[in-house]
Amino acid sequence: MKTIKKNIYTSLALCMSLAFFLSCSEIDNQEIPIAKTAYEYFVEISGIPRCTGNEKAASNYLAEFGRVRGFEVFQDEMFNVLMRKNGSKGREHEPPIILQAHIDMVCKKDNNVIHDFEKDPIIPVVNDDWITAEKRTTLGADNGGGLSMIMAVLASHHISHPPIEALFTTQEETGLHGADFFDVSLLNGQRLINLDMIGEEAFVVSSKWDDGPDLVIPILARFALPDWPYKADSPLRDTMAEVFRSFYGKEPVLAGINNRVAGVECLVFANKMPNADMISIGVDIMDIHTPYERMSLSSLNRVYDYLVQVLEVL
Ligand SMILES: [Zn+2]
Structure with a gap:
């Protein structure tokens, strides 16, 4: 925050000294908050407790993140947050892309670990390429x-992208x-990338794929949701596969929720937005939902770079 403040004061001083000659609007733009890396935001969000059912503080933090950037922000009673960022210059009128992730996390610790998930921050540490929590x-x-x-x-000021x-x-x-609670009529987009x-x-492209285990069935039964059928015609998947080939030099593996047990919210969106073109992608994470959970930093950076390239050509 210090850097931002300093920039504002520098801008103001410059603005005052040039007041007779220039409109200050250009200089005012420098007050837009600085952009950080995905990992830096990961560290920030990890500092806010956000076990399932306790998302209010993290939700407020995200809403504020949007407001200070001048985005249109909605927050509902369940603390879901929707924000809109205009398309980059020249792309303002393209169809929007929805980028979606969930705020809450599974909170587990080893027996001997002293950690209050209601109020203690999770401090990520990096060893080699693996990000883990400081405590177990x-x-x-x-x-x-x-x-x-x-x-x-x-946060980025430099990416070419449609409205987000x-x-x-x-x-x-x-x-x-x-x-389930979220009012999808607030969304203008019909293309959704779940992260x-x-x-x-791999890309998750439907609820069921191949002869994989039927893990989705209990989920479907529990939430009484219909299928997320595979769409033969998916321009979003085609574009993302094309970028994947040039970025990774190989074909993406196609998968279903049944053999990945991930991107499960797509079931809800498939139900509420049957015409939406959807896909789920993500980062390399090991031992998920356990005290040994770890995420590859290089994978996080790579998937971010890949996502940016996708946004450029969507
Ligand atoms: Zn998840």
Whole structure:
């Protein structure tokens, strides 16, 4: 924050000295908050407790993140947050893309660890390429990785992108309740990238894929949700696969929620927005939902770079 303040004061001084010669509007623009990396946002969001059902503070933090950037921000009773960022210059009138991740995390710790999930921050540490929590607790990479990539995109001043609708949902881990509650009529977009997948080599493109285990069935039964059928015609998937080939030099693996158990909120959105073109991607995370949960930093950076390239050509 210090850097931002200093910039504002420098701008004001410059503005006053040039007041007779220049409009200050250009200089005022420098007050826009600085952009950070996905990892820096991950560290920030990890500092705010956000176990399922306790998302209010993190939700408020995200809403404020949007407001200070001048985005249109909605926050509902379940603390879901939607914010809109205009398309970059020349792309303002393109169809919007929805970027979606869930705010809440599974909170678990080893027996001997003293950690109050209601108020203690999770402090990420990096060893080699692995980000873990400082103490033996869950890290919140699920879905903090997704949250932080979306935040970095929203904060950036340099990415070429269509209008963005960033949707941050709550209570995913105990039953997709935030997504279920959210009023999708607030969304203008019909293309959705969910960032709650585990593993960067694959796209989740439907509820069921191949002969994988039927893990989705209990989920479907529990939430009484219909299928997310595979769409033969998916321009979003085609574009993302094309960028994937040039970025990674290989084909993306296609998968279903049944063999990944990730991107599960897509079931809710498939139900509420049957015409939406959707996909779920994510970062390499190991031992998810356990005190040994860890996320690859290079994977986070790579998936972010990949996402940026996707946004450029969507
Ligand atoms: Zn998740």
